[in-house]
Amino acid sequence: MRSDRVIFYVGRRLLVAIPLLVAISIGVFGLVQLAPGDPARALVGSRQATPETLAAIRARYHLDDPFIVQYLRWLGKVVRGDLGRSIQGSQLVTSMIRERVGLTVFLGLFGSIVALGLGIPLGVVAASLAVPSTSTAAPSREEVLRAKAEL
Secondary structure, eight states, X not given: OHHHHHHHHHHHHHHHHHHHHHHHXXXXXXXXXXSSSOHHHHHHXXXXXXXXXXXXXXXXXXXXXXXXXXXXXXXXHHHTTOOOBOTTTOOBHHHHHHHHHHHHHHHHHHHHHHHHHHHHHHHHHHHHHOOOXXXXXXXXXXXHHHHHXXX
């Protein structure tokens, strides 16, 4: 019975996460679209480009399409695992991520080990050095009974 509740809870949380991820992706995609400058010019770089070259770049990357069309095209590719090519070096983004994921995991684990290795002993030391104090926030049971007896 308890496992049914856990499965229901996890399923509900996953269903809530889907619209949240879509909303975040729309926000990020929109912010990238609002960035100043012409993406076609950025792709050309410092080289001189004719209007025909810029038009060809815009057509190739669908930069003239409406926002929602660009977003849905991008989302469809991302869902299939196609993150496109890097502007710098023209490598596949997925292969670039694959190359660096090992080091990223190592650094994350190493940072966690260092944080726990320092944090736990320092917390124990701080707790052992703490001076016990009497709390004035709420009276103890004995204080309440003593006060009642005095009335």
